[in-house]
Amino acid sequence: MTHLRTLAAGLGVCVAIGVISCGNGPPGGGPTGSAVCNGSAAVSSLGTATAPNTIQATDNLVFVPDSSNVAVGDIVEFKNTGSVVHTVTFQDNNDGCLTDNTLAPGATWQVKFTQPGTYNYLCTIHAPNMKGVIKVTGSAAATTSAGATPSASGTPSPAA
Numbered sequence: 001m002t003h004l005r006t007l008a009a010g011l012g013v014c015v016a017i018g019v020i021s022c023g024n025g026p027p028g029g030g031p032t033g034s035a036v037c038n039g040s041a042a043v044s045s046l047g048t049a050t051a052p053n054t055i056q057a058t059d060n061l062v063f064v065p066d067s068s069n070v071a072v073g074d075i076v077e078f079k080n081t082g083s084v085v086h087t088v089t090f091q092d093n094n095d096g097c098l099t100d101n102t103l104a105p106g107a108t109w110q111v112k113f114t115q116p117g118t119y120n121y122l123c124t125i126h127a128p129n130m131k132g133v134i135k136v137t138g139s140a141a142a143t144t145s146a147g148a149t150p151s152a153s154g155t156p157s158p159a160a
Contacts, residue, residue, distance in 0.1 A: 039098050039113040054079055055132065057086040057103055057123065063132040072116055072138035079108045086123045086130070115140045 053074055056064045059082035070076060078088045080103045088109060090098045098119075100109045113119070113136040122131035 039111055039115065053077060056081045057088070057130075058082045059084060061123070061126045061130045063121075063123075063130060066132040068132070068134045070113060070134060070136055072113060072136055072140055074136070075110050075112045076134060077108055077110045078103060080105050085125065087125055088121055089124045091120045091122065 053068070053070060054077045055068060057078060057080045058064055063078075068076065078100075080086055083105050085105070086103045088100050088103060088111075098111050103109055113134070116136050116138055119134040119136065120131070121134070122128070
């Protein structure tokens with residue numbers, strides 16, 4: 001009986017260590033080193049996104065639409081129209097600088113794309129099914145001055 005208690009305690013410790021060491025941490029993590037950001041992010045300070053560039057995060061745990069086509073320099077607004085918290089986490093192309101930490105119910109968060117490419121994103125809370133893609137076309141030269149590097153700023157907050 002003593003051996004079973006020792007075994008159970010040992011397994012409990014192993015599970016606890018595994019859970020702690022495998023935690024997600026904050027989504028995105030941001031850029032590291034000299035990574036170039038492919039856009040800028042802010043809370044409703046980049047301009048007003050028009051209806052075709054608005055992506056809704058819903059209570060159905062999907063982004064609507066889940067696929068968008070925009071031009072370099074366009075602003076895409078993510079809006080949480082549901083009642084649960086979501087994230088918008090870009091997955092590749094040094095896009096961590098575009099990632100938000102949380103998108104609270106009613107909040108909006110905007111991204112201005114300064115480089116062409118395909119941008120995959122997801123909600124880390126409701127992954128792997130809550131995901132989408134934005135295809136950005138056009139030339140980056142028209143929207144950024146030579147040597148300028150766009151920066152990310154802001155924290156999602158409830159819409160006014």
